[in-house]
Amino acid sequence: MTQESHGFSIGIERINSDVFLSLKAKGTLTHQNYLTITPIIDSALAEVDHPKVKVFIDGTELDGWEMRAAWDDLKLGLKHGNEFEKIAIYGNKGWQEVAGKIAKWFIQGDSQFFEDKDKALKWLLN
Structure with a gap:
């Protein structure tokens, strides 16, 4: 029997109202994964007046979402x-x-896909 690993690793850095959120998604994400991570994100952003969030998502090990997780x-x-x-x-x-x-349909800011990690981070931080 093989057990598949899935879920998020998360990093949050905050400087004043600027928030940098780093997520690594692995396997097929489940509703339970979101029940764990959503309160963490909500809490981090609730402490900041008018947060400006930049997000880096590493999806290199992501297989997708269950329907409820989507x-x-x-x-x-x-x-x-x-x-x-x-x-x-x-x-x-x-x-x-x-x-x-x-994602661009649901956020006010911009989102882009990259196959190169360094280019993704450079775009994000500029």
């Missing part, structure tokens, strides 16, 4: 969408590029 992801984007300035999606699968384009 809904959770959409709700998270709708809740904080006007706080996101930039989202850099670093990945290696074509569907991730499409996901980055769809």
Whole structure:
């Protein structure tokens, strides 16, 4: 019997109202993964008046979402969408590029897909 690993690793840095959120997504994300991570993100952003959030997502080990987890992801984007300035999606699968384009519908800022981590970080931090 093989056990598959899935979930998020998260890093949050804050300087005044600027928030840098780093996520590594692995495997197939579940509703339970979002029940764990959403309160962490909500709490970090609630402590800041008018947060300006830059997000780096490492999706190189991401296989996708369960349907309910995809809904959770959409709700998270709708809740904080006007706080996101930039989202850099670093990945290696074509569907991730499409996901980055769809994300633009739900956030006020910009999102882009990159196959090169250094280029993603450079774009995000400029």
